[in-house]
Amino acid sequence: xxxxxxxxxxxxxxxxxxxxxxxxxxxxxxxxxxxxxxxxxxxxxxxxxxxxxxxxxxxxxxxxxxxxxxxxxxxxxxxxxxxxxxxxxxxxxxxxxxxxxxxxxxxxxxxxxxxxxxxxxxxxxxxxxxxxxxxxxxxxxxxxx
Numbered sequence: 289x290x291x292x293x294x295x296x297x298x299x300x301x302x303x304x305x306x307x308x309x310x311x312x313x314x315x316x317x318x319x320x321x322x323x324x325x326x327x328x329x330x331x332x333x334x335x336x337x338x339x340x341x342x343x344x345x346x347x348x349x350x351x352x353x354x355x356x357x358x359x360x361x362x363x364x365x366x367x368x369x370x371x372x373x374x375x376x377x378x379x380x381x382x383x384x385x386x387x388x389x390x391x392x393x394x395x396x397x398x399x400x401x402x403x404x405x406x407x408x409x410x411x412x413x414x415x416x417x418x419x420x421x422x423x424x425x426x427x428x429x430x431x432x433x
Contacts (some may be wrong), residue, residue, distance in 0.1 A: 290420035308351035321361040329426035357382035364420040
């Protein structure tokens with residue numbers, strides 16, 4: 289199965305005046321899930337390649353409210369290109385309710401030139417092992433783009 293589950297503990301201070309986790313914090317949660325995913329499954333060596341976040345998109349389905357139990361993030365690779373790859377996410381509250389769907393696209397770059405460079409072969413192999421379906425984001429399913 290290409291998906292990996294990551295649990296992230298929410299903090300009381302992550303909530304905003306609307307009594308749910310602030311939308312900006314979702315980006316931090318996605319970053320944390322992505323780092324844990326890469327730390328747990330990454331065997332490849334990136335060599336002289338760095339990565340930059342090029343695009344992020346989130347569809348909020350329902351509010352995520354602080355709880356003592358962690359939120360669950362299902363994460364996988366949803367697309368691979370020549371120099372870019374995309375992480376897919378589904379975010380669930382502790383009761384198992386879907387709260388958000390998201391994607392983060394990263395681009396491999398040459399740190400000397402700051403230009404896109406092809407994904408190294410060993411990294412591509414790791415990515416392909418976790419390749420799953422694209423995320424069902426609203427813009428894709430609604431016909432608007």
